Structures are given as C-alpha cells and as structure tokens.
Amino acid sequence: MSALPRMDIPPSALPDDKRITIVAFSGDMDKLLACLSLANSAAAMGREVTIFFTFWGMSAIRKRKAYSKKPWLDRILTFMLPAHASSVGMSRMNMLGAGPLFFRHLMRRKNVSGVAQLVETAQALGVEMIACSMSMDVMGIQSDELIEGVHHGGAAACVQDICGSGTALFI
Amino acid sequence: MKQLDYKGMQCPMPIVHLSMEIRKLESGEVVEVEATDKAFGVDVTAWAEMTGNRLLDLETGEVLRARIQVA
Numbered sequence: 001m002s003a004l005p006r007m008d009i010p011p012s013a014l015p016d017d018k019r020i021t022i023v024a025f026s027g028d029m030d031k032l033l034a035c036l037s038l039a040n041s042a043a044a045m046g047r048e049v050t051i052f053f054t055f056w057g058m059s060a061i062r063k064r065k066a067y068s069k070k071p072w073l074d075r076i077l078t079f080m081l082p083a084h085a086s087s088v089g090m091s092r093m094n095m096l097g098a099g100p101l102f103f104r105h106l107m108r109r110k111n112v113s114g115v116a117q118l119v120e121t122a123q124a125l126g127v128e129m130i131a132c133s134m135s136m137d138v139m140g141i142q143s144d145e146l147i148e149g150v151h152h153g154g155a156a157a158c159v160q161d162i163c164g165s166g167t168a169l170f171i
Numbered sequence: 172m173k174q175l176d177y178k179g180m181q182c183p184m185p186i187v188h189l190s191m192e193i194r195k196l197e198s199g200e201v202v203e204v205e206a207t208d209k210a211f212g213v214d215v216t217a218w219a220e221m222t223g224n225r226l227l228d229l230e231t232g233e234v235l236r237a238r239i240q241v242a
Contacts, residue, residue, distance in 0.1 A: 037182065040183045040187050041187070043187075044189070044191075045186075045217075045218055045221045045222055046221065046222045111180060111181050113181070113184055121187050124191070125187065
C-alpha cells in the first residue's frame with residue numbers, strides 16, 4: 001500500500017500541564033502499584049488524571065469473573081486471567097503466585113496500600129478510568145465484570161487525552 | 172486548629188488523605204499534620220507548591236509535623 005497524502009488538521013491547543021494521562025498496560029502488581037501511586041498523588045495535587053486501562057492492565061479494574069454467555073475461548077481466557085485487583089501477579093519473583101502472597105503480607109504489615117485500595121482512593125479523588133474496549137473484546141471481558149464508574153474508550157480517545165496532557169506515561 | 176494524624180501511613184496515603192481533608196476546609200484555615208512516612212517532608216513541600224496551599228512550617232524528626240494554611 002502506498003503512503004497516503006498528509007492530512008490537514010486544525011491547529012491544536014497547547015497541552016494542559018494540569019492534566020496527566022497514564023496508559024496502564026501492565027497487569028503486574030508492582031507496575032500497577034507504581035501507576036496508581038502516581039495517579040493518586042497527582043490527583044491529590046489537584047491534577048486532572050486519566051488512566052487508560054488496556055490489555056493486562058484491565059485486571060486492576062476487574063471486580064469478578066463471569067463465564068455464562070461467553071464463547072468457550074473467552075471462557076478459557078477468563079479462567080486464566082486474575083479475577084480482581086487483589087489477585088494480580090508480579091513482574092519478577094512471582095514464583096507461581098508465592099511472590100505476590102509474600103509481598104501482600106509484607107505490605108499489610110508495613111501498612112502499604114495494595115492495588116485494589118489505590119483504585120478505590122483514585123476514584124474517590126476523581127481520577128477518570130477508561131477501559132480499552134478492544135482489549136475487553138479480545139479478552140472476553142464484559143462491562144459487568146468491571147468496577148463501577150469506568151468508562152469505555154478507544155485508542156483515538158486515548159491519543160486525544162495524551163495530546164491534551166502535559167504529561168503522559170505508559171506503564 | 173484541626174489536627175490530622177497520618178502516623179503509620181505509607182506513601183502516597185498521607186498526601187492522598189491530606190488532599191481529601193483540605194477540600195472540606197475553608198480558605199485561611201490552618202491544619203497540623205503529623206506523619207512518619209520518611210518522604211512526607213519533601214512530599215508535603217511539593218504538594219503545597221503545586222496546589223497553592225501554604226506550608227507554614229515543617230518540623231522534621233521521627234515524627235514529621237507540618238502546619239498548612241488552606242489556600
């Protein structure tokens with residue numbers, strides 16, 4: 001396919017440095033903790049924060065697993081993916097799930113908030129959460145398997161948020 | 172003066188809770204926050220700078236104590 005001619009677009013507004021957009025791609029507990037700690041802090045500092053959850057990151061905003069009315073391939077995926085934010089694995093030292101157990105124990109003892117709690121406080125602070133509709137479709141995740149208050153969005157909406165934000169992170 | 176006790180909380184919770192409380196207060200009110208999170212000093216300084224709230228003073232030590240005037 002030959003390259004198409006360039007598109008003429010209207011001039012865009014300057015990115016707003018009070019806005020931060022984060023793409024939460026990773027479903028690893030450690031990376032989600034980093035992502036959500038930053039989102040919470042930014043919101044606490046009065047920034048307008050949007051998190052776009054895509055692919056493995058969707059686990060952070062899942063509340064349950066549903067099997068009924070799903071094609072069997074989707075059911076297999078549902079079986080293999082974490083049911084909610086409290087059962088995500090880690091990027092290193094996962095050790096078949098022993099790592100997260102160990103870390104969650106340590107974090108509880110040291111009073112460090114987990115992924116699920118950080119999602120809750122982020123919502124309370126007004127962080128906008130968007131679920132990638134394509135990821136939901138590929139992974140067979142239905143809207144009622146996600147927590148309340150999550151909007152749906154696509155890549156174009158995400159690009160618009162990124163272009164309008166002073167800072168954008170991909171975690 | 173309103174007292175906020177965030178001793179034992181870990182980052183980012185002292186700042187998150189502080190932000191939640193500040194929103195309920197009137198402009199000009201002063202709050203005193205106590206925290207043991209070692210980063211609280213730098214964090215509350217950055218928070219005050221970026222939110223426009225005034226950090227009146229900051230005591231460091233085992234327990235960090237900050238007095239903040241709501242913007």
